[in-house]
Amino acid sequence: HFIQKRLFTVSHLSASASGFRINADRLAETLHHTCQWGAAHRYGDGPTETGMARLALSDDDAQVRRWFAEETQKLGCSLVVDQMGNMFANKRGSAPESTPMIAMGSHLDTQPRGGRYDGILGVVAAVEVMRTLAENGHKTHHNVGIVNWTNEEGARFPKSMMASGVWAGKIPLEDAYSLPDIMDPSTTVKSELQRLGYIGDVACSSTGYLLKAHFELHIEQGPILEQTGKRIGVVQGGQGYRWFTITVTGRDAHTGTTPLNNRSDPLLAAAKMIASSNYVAKELNALASTGVIKIPQNSSPNTIPSQVTFTLDIRHPEDAVLNVVENRIFESFEAIAKKDGRGVQFNWTLDTDSPATLFDPDCIKMVAKAATDLLGEEGWQYITSGAGHDSINTSSQCPTTMIFVPCKDGVSHHPEEYCSPEDCAIGTQTLLESVLNYDKL
Amino acid sequence: HFIQKRLFTVSHLSASASGFRINADRLAETLHHTCQWGAAHRYGDGPTETGMARLALSDDDAQVRRWFAEETQKLGCSLVVDQMGNMFANKRGSAPESTPMIAMGSHLDTQPRGGRYDGILGVVAAVEVMRTLAENGHKTHHNVGIVNWTNEEGARFPKSMMASGVWAGKIPLEDAYSLPDIMDPSTTVKSELQRLGYIGDVACSSTGYLLKAHFELHIEQGPILEQTGKRIGVVQGGQGYRWFTITVTGRDAHTGTTPLNNRSDPLLAAAKMIASSNYVAKELNALASTGVIKIPQNSSPNTIPSQVTFTLDIRHPEDAVLNVVENRIFESFEAIAKKDGRGVQFNWTLDTDSPATLFDPDCIKMVAKAATDLLGEEGWQYITSGAGHDSINTSSQCPTTMIFVPCKDGVSHHPEEYCSPEDCAIGTQTLLESVLNYDKL
Numbered sequence: 004h005f006i007q008k009r010l011f012t013v014s015h016l017s018a019s020a021s022g023f024r025i026n027a028d029r030l031a032e033t034l035h036h037t038c039q040w041g042a043a044h045r046y047g048d049g050p051t052e053t054g055m056a057r058l059a060l061s062d063d064d065a066q067v068r069r070w071f072a073e074e075t076q077k078l079g080c081s082l083v084v085d086q087m088g089n090m091f092a093n094k095r096g097s098a099p100e101s102t103p104m105i106a107m108g109s110h111l112d113t114q115p116r117g118g119r120y121d122g123i124l125g126v127v128a129a130v131e132v133m134r135t136l137a138e139n140g141h142k143t144h145h146n147v148g149i150v151n152w153t154n155e156e157g158a159r160f161p162k163s164m165m166a167s168g169v170w171a172g173k174i175p176l177e178d179a180y181s182l183p184d185i186m187d188p189s190t191t192v193k194s195e196l197q198r199l200g201y202i203g204d205v206a207c208s209s210t211g212y213l214l215k216a217h218f219e220l221h222i223e224q225g226p227i228l229e230q231t232g233k234r235i236g237v238v239q240g241g242q243g244y245r246w247f248t249i250t251v252t253g254r255d256a257h258t259g260t261t262p263l264n265n266r267s268d269p270l271l272a273a274a275k276m277i278a279s280s281n282y283v284a285k286e287l288n289a290l291a292s293t294g295v296i297k298i299p300q301n302s303s304p305n306t307i308p309s310q311v312t313f314t315l316d317i318r319h320p321e322d323a324v325l326n327v328v329e330n331r332i333f334e335s336f337e338a339i340a341k342k343d344g345r346g347v348q349f350n351w352t353l354d355t356d357s358p359a360t361l362f363d364p365d366c367i368k369m370v371a372k373a374a375t376d377l378l379g380e381e382g383w384q385y386i387t388s389g390a391g392h393d394s395i396n397t398s399s400q401c402p403t404t405m406i407f408v409p410c411k412d413g414v415s416h417h418p419e420e421y422c423s424p425e426d427c428a429i430g431t432q433t434l435l436e437s438v439l440n441y442d443k444l
Numbered sequence: 445h446f447i448q449k450r451l452f453t454v455s456h457l458s459a460s461a462s463g464f465r466i467n468a469d470r471l472a473e474t475l476h477h478t479c480q481w482g483a484a485h486r487y488g489d490g491p492t493e494t495g496m497a498r499l500a501l502s503d504d505d506a507q508v509r510r511w512f513a514e515e516t517q518k519l520g521c522s523l524v525v526d527q528m529g530n531m532f533a534n535k536r537g538s539a540p541e542s543t544p545m546i547a548m549g550s551h552l553d554t555q556p557r558g559g560r561y562d563g564i565l566g567v568v569a570a571v572e573v574m575r576t577l578a579e580n581g582h583k584t585h586h587n588v589g590i591v592n593w594t595n596e597e598g599a600r601f602p603k604s605m606m607a608s609g610v611w612a613g614k615i616p617l618e619d620a621y622s623l624p625d626i627m628d629p630s631t632t633v634k635s636e637l638q639r640l641g642y643i644g645d646v647a648c649s650s651t652g653y654l655l656k657a658h659f660e661l662h663i664e665q666g667p668i669l670e671q672t673g674k675r676i677g678v679v680q681g682g683q684g685y686r687w688f689t690i691t692v693t694g695r696d697a698h699t700g701t702t703p704l705n706n707r708s709d710p711l712l713a714a715a716k717m718i719a720s721s722n723y724v725a726k727e728l729n730a731l732a733s734t735g736v737i738k739i740p741q742n743s744s745p746n747t748i749p750s751q752v753t754f755t756l757d758i759r760h761p762e763d764a765v766l767n768v769v770e771n772r773i774f775e776s777f778e779a780i781a782k783k784d785g786r787g788v789q790f791n792w793t794l795d796t797d798s799p800a801t802l803f804d805p806d807c808i809k810m811v812a813k814a815a816t817d818l819l820g821e822e823g824w825q826y827i828t829s830g831a832g833h834d835s836i837n838t839s840s841q842c843p844t845t846m847i848f849v850p851c852k853d854g855v856s857h858h859p860e861e862y863c864s865p866e867d868c869a870i871g872t873q874t875l876l877e878s879v880l881n882y883d884k885l
């Protein structure tokens with residue numbers, strides 16, 4: 004028992020519609036129990052005051068996967084692992100065996116400096132829902148189960164929502180397999196799946212493993228719910244985003260003897276490009292961000308480097324605006340590349356392309372009903388996701404929506420990411436009710 | 445014999461004043477022979493068409509040091525290694541033994557993506573001068589010898605001209621000892637000196653090992669001599685320069701859910717700082733360069749990093765202008781740090797501070813006389829060094845100057861750095877004549 008015992012009593016939370024009540028303590032304990040694998044970045048003295056570094060297909064990821072397999076099998080689920088290491092835990096309902104399952108999905112991998120809630124909450128909450136249904140002896144109509152999607156974060160292998168992307172037919176299997184580790188290009192998704200024994204037999208596709216619907220509980224990762232004081236966000240869809248890797252090539256030169264106008268300086272150009280992408284985003288009310296910049300290992304303070312690589316992440320709720328953002332940014336890159344000294348060369352790859360997405364009206368209705376039953380009309384709001392999620396991918400193949408809960412200061416992708424045990428519990432209860440509502444549809 | 449045989453016959457080169465003639469083939473062969481240790485970055489098919497990666501106090505550096513010790517001892521030199529691993533090879537003249545030697549000094553370490561001439565030419569040319577004097581049975585008046593200075597480049601341990609700086613009393617011994625490897629902070633100058641057995645007994649100071657004068661042959665590393673068509677630059681001094689390391693601290697945040705005005709983005713700030721330093725330098729006709737930028741190892745494309753570190757190298761021939769450059773740059777950094785979102789913090793260290801320097805008039809006269817005798821009045825020019833050199837440090841303790849030879853396209857700190865065998869030979873002959881002129885002074 005490593006968190007303080009706390010009863011699940013939220014004053015303004017009505018009786019649950021189903022009559023089943025998830026166990027808030029068990030939920031919190033389970034969540035922090037799974038964080039033993041990959042705990043990192045301590046920020047306080049408390050036993051759970053660390054962040055996480057559980058990169059996709061690392062040894063820690065393999066350990067939490069073993070935990071997931073054991074726990075779901077204990078609950079009477081059958082487990083299928085597909086070619087991308089996605090894990091499907093399926094509990095029979097009363098409908099025929101071949102009927103696809105209603106899935107609660109999210110991911111157990113984290114950012115390298117991530118927190119204890121992003122993705123983890125969604126999977127652990129799904130386990131809590133299954134435990135609650137099991138202990139109440141409730142048999143659903145449809146099969147109901149859980150998906151742990153591989154490499155949602157795209158942090159180690161730079162394609163976010165990777166394996167749900169393969170499942171949805173958006174990313175070719177071989178492209179995903181050959182993705183290199185961003186820090187160690189000698190390692191690929193495939194080599195790590197093989198090393199950990201996580202290449203399953205089942206085709207990674209929406210026909211290889213059919214889903215009836217997909218519900219995902221997730222922290223908001225932004226400041227909106229906290230600012231409005233709502234406990235639940237019913238997610239209507241996600242903003243569009245694209246990731247690029249830009250490689251700028253110049254020429255090594257001595258910093259003391261090479262006149263500015265004789266240089267071909269890729270780091271100066273990259274610096275101006277990063278500043279310019281921010282400027283364009285600001286103008287268009289969009290987002291543009293660089294998370295990674297790399298120079299050759301053999302660099303030194305008195306040599307202009309020969310090459311610089313950086314990532315660019317652009318986002319906007321409307322694809323049309325995102326196109327304008329992309330065009331203006333790359334136009335400005337063209338101008339910058341010609342500008343200083345002898346100019347530089349650059350090229351780029353599009354690593355992730357996630358169009359703006361609208362979720363399924365039925366699923367949204369089921370979540371809205373669950374939230375209203377639990378919190379009243381005033382207790383929740385509609386919201387659009389700023390981040391990508393596996394649900395963005397599943398929504399192209401099966402009815403999908405998401406449930407957001409607030410996180411402290413809107414902080415995510417940071418060790419201090421935090422969602423109160425109470426909010427985790429409200430989200431999990433909403434997840435349970437939504438799935439049961441959908442099951443009855 | 446891995447370079448083409450070529451006779452030392454330059455049509456417009458007069459007979460040498462001394463009557464001794466250095467051996468151009470032996471010089472070139474010796475130079476490339478020593479480049480077997482640390483050869484890297486092949487750019488062509490020829491046996492010598494590679495650059496160098498012989499970082500200070502690496503295993504390759506230790507091997508070329510062993511070669512240097514053996515060759516100079518074969519020439520009848522006594523060898524002294526001081527506390528910083530500086531190597532002094534000393535050949536007795538007819539003056540009393542205690543008389544300080546006239547030194548020909550440079551360095552055998554290279555940049556991580558360096559060439560075959562920067563530093564190496566100066567040491568190998570000095571060996572060739574000693575060989576020529578020995579085979580002609582010439583006994584100088586003063587002791588004459590060679591210095592191999594440790595870590596001139598400042599590439600691995602980021603203080604350039606490090607050990608000549610300690611010798612000149614500009615850098616405290618303990619500061620140099622504790623300098624960490626820029627890529628592996630667990631390794632220091634002292635730990636590497638110890639590992640290689642290169643901490644000598646003799647104090648590293650201008651009294652610990654006295655020098656009568658210091659002459660250094662070096663490639664220009666810039667485009668001036670090539671553009672003017674002169675074969676020799678008689679160096680009057682060096683421009684001032686300073687190196688800084690700037691650390692910008694922000695806060696990790698999700699790139700998709702964190703509004704721009706909620707961010708504390710150190711990479712955006714660093715990018716703007718790099719662009720701004722370039723702008724200031726351009727305005728003031730100075731140089732400003734960033735060679736290294738680093739983010740935490742655990743970074744990812746969809747997370748604003750928490751911290752960014754970059755180097756800044758500023759240069760100008762006048763210290764007063766350099767002060768203005770520094771002040772304006774750091775003022776602009778203050779403004780940038782406050783500008784975007786919630787702002788960032790930054791701090792900086794001054795790693796190298798090398799004031800503008802004027803060389804010794806007598807030494808300059810001796811080189812100018814040697815160059816005129818060999819090439820005529822039109823064959824050479826005065827020049828100021830853009831780069832730092834060990835001679836900048838020695839000049840504060842003993843009469844010093846340098847001899848520059850042209851290098852192809854002004855390129856240095858690059859694998860393709862090139863100085864023709866003929867220019868290497870002319871420079872070496874000038875070095876020999878300059879030392880003999882000074883010996884007779």
Ligand SMILES: NC(=O)NCCC(=O)O
Nearest residue numbers: 156163390391392700746
């Ligand atoms: N939810 C989340 O952090 N997903 C990763 C993909 C993204 O950067 O939006």
Ligand SMILES: NC(=O)NCCC(=O)O
Nearest residue numbers: 259305596597604831832
């Ligand atoms: N000559 C040379 O490259 N010295 C290194 C110090 C500097 O950057 O000027």
